[in-house]
Amino acid sequence: MHIREAEEKDIPEILRVLKASLGETSSKKTEDIWRYKHLDNPFGKSLVLLAIEDDNIIGVRAFMKWQWKKKDETFFCFRAVDTATHPNHQGKGVFKKLTLEAIQRAKLAKHHFIFNTPNQQSLPGYLKMKWEIVDKIKVHLYLTYPKKISGEINTDTINLIETEIQDLCDSYNKQNNLQGKFYTPKNVSYLSWRFQNNPMQVYDIFEEKGIYLAAYVKQHKNIKELRISEAMVTEDQRKLAKIVIKNWCSKHGAYIVSSAIALNFLSRLNLSGGFGPVLTARDLNLSSQEYSEVLDLDSFIYTLGDLELF
Numbered sequence: 001m002h003i004r005e006a007e008e009k010d011i012p013e014i015l016r017v018l019k020a021s022l023g024e025t026s027s028k029k030t031e032d033i034w035r036y037k038h039l040d041n042p043f044g045k046s047l048v049l050l051a052i053e054d055d056n057i058i059g060v061r062a063f064m065k066w067q068w069k070k071k072d073e074t075f076f077c078f079r080a081v082d083t084a085t086h087p088n089h090q091g092k093g094v095f096k097k098l099t100l101e102a103i104q105r106a107k108l109a110k111h112h113f114i115f116n117t118p119n120q121q122s123l124p125g126y127l128k129m130k131w132e133i134v135d136k137i138k139v140h141l142y143l144t145y146p147k148k149i150s151g152e153i154n155t156d157t158i159n160l161i162e163t164e165i166q167d168l169c170d171s172y173n174k175q176n177n178l179q180g181k182f183y184t185p186k187n188v189s190y191l192s193w194r195f196q197n198n199p200m201q202v203y204d205i206f207e208e209k210g211i212y213l214a215a216y217v218k219q220h221k222n223i224k225e226l227r228i229s230e231a232m233v234t235e236d237q238r239k240l241a242k243i244v245i246k247n248w249c250s251k252h253g254a255y256i257v258s259s260a261i262a263l264n265f266l267s268r269l270n271l272s273g274g275f276g277p278v279l280t281a282r283d284l285n286l287s288s289q290e291y292s293e294v295l296d297l298d299s300f301i302y303t304l305g306d307l308e309l310f
Contacts, residue, residue, distance in 0.1 A: 001058070001092070003101050006048035008039070013057045014050070021084035032199050037081070037310075040197075042189040043067050047078065047109075049102050051085075051094045058089040061098035063106060063114065068182040068300075069173070070293075075182070078106055080116040080126070080282075081309075099129060107284050113294055114284060117277040117309055130282055135297040137276025137307055142257040143269040146249040162188050168212055172232045176301050182294070183301040186232065195230060200310055203229065204251075206244045210234035213244060214305065217252045224252055228259035229305035238265040260304045279307060 006014065011031055018029045027033075038046035044065040051059030063078035085094040106114065117137070118126050127133075169186040176183040184190075195203045195214040206213045214230040226249050233241045242265050245257060257266060264270065283291045293299040 001051055001053045001094070001097075003049055003051055003098060006050050006060075010050060010057065011035070014048075014060050017057050017060055017086050018082065018084045020086055027200065030199075036193075036197070036199050037064060038062055040193060041065055042187075042193050046081075047102055047105060049098050049105075051089075051098055053089065057086075059083075059085045059094035059098050061095070061102050063102050066115075067185060069177070069185045070182050071177055071180055074185075075112040076110070077112055078102075078114045080114055080118075095125065096129065103129070103282070103284070111284050112286050113291070114282040115279065115294075117279055117307060119277075123278065123280070126280055126282075131280045132282070132295055134279040134281055134295050136274030136278055137260065137302075137304075138272065138297065139275040139304070140259050140262050141271045141275065142259075142263065142267040144246065144249050144255060144257055144267055146253050146255060147246070164209060165191065165207060165212065168210065168232055168234075171234070179301060181299050181301045184303075184306045186230075191230070194305060198310070204248050208237065208240060210237035211241055211244070213241060215245070215248060217254055218258075223256060224254040225256040225258055226252060226254040227304055227308075228257060228261070228263065229308065230303050231259060231261045231263065233263075242266055258304070260302055260307070276304075276307070277309070 011034055015029050015031065015034065022029070038048060041064060046065060047063040049061045050057050060083060062082040064081045066077045066079050068075045068077060080099070083095055083098070103114070166188050169188065169191070173183075173185050191212065195205055201216055203214045203216050210233065212230060212232040213228065215226050215228045218225040218227050226245070228245070241263075245263070245266060248254070249257065257263070260276070279297065281294050286294065
């Protein structure tokens with residue numbers, strides 16, 4: 001077995017390995033989705049490694065590029081995302097070998113750290129490779145009644161031009177910069193890629209001066225949850241944001257709204273806590289002080305869209 005970086009021509013065979021290993025019940029495995037995640041990302045092309053045996057791909061490991069900022073410093077990172085080993089080759093340590101090799105290449109590329117939200121099945125394997133648990137992602141839950149609020153607002157219409165969206169992003173970035181915490185910098189390209197053009201999830205999106213909201217519905221056994229993946233709302237637009245979110249709840253029949261950003265203007269009936277998945281991190285080229293801050297969830301300002309698996 002040897003390891004090499006993937007090329008675009010490998011995509012069809014990569015997808016065959018993913019389908020053979022993981023199936024398509026949890027998520028679709030198509031070339032459009034692969035290109036979206038690993039080639040079209042505005043943060044850059046992913047680091048994708050392949051395990052090869054007898055000229056066949058037997059394993060895949062993808063690290064998606066990401067960025068966090070803190071004050072005026074940009075931290076170049078990877079998200080450990082797609083990985084699969086062909087069923088005929090499991091038990092050979094393919095996942096570990098690919099991941100350790102990806103770590104070494106990420107170090108040489110001068111990236112700062114890796115982060116992800118592994119499930120309980122894969123978490124022990126990451127911990128053995130020096131990942132560390134940060135914390136469970138903190139989420140705010142709001143109980144709401146799905147009743148439409150009257151008003152001349154079309155919550156499905158996108159109104160803003162790019163310069164106005166960028167102005168809102170600049171204001172958001174500046175505000176977060178002043179807090180001296182890690183945050184994902186937002187711009188027009190990021191929002192378009194992450195939400196408008198996402199082939200994996202259809203989002204409700206609302207843009208107005210001073211507002212950008214992106215959300216989708218999560219169906220639970222007996223109730224629907226409206227997840228706010230992105231929320232940039234200026235103080236003078238909170239009333240409008242409340243109307244938009246309430247009307248989305250009415251449209252979808254959602255009784256719970258979840259958000260990583262506090263939206264206390266929505267409802268006094270709310271609950272906050274570590275209801276999200278476990279966030280983990282792995283150092284690459286950080287100082288000891290910087291890494292200690294990465295391991296402190298309170299050092300981050302984040303939306304669900306920054307951290308949720310996609």
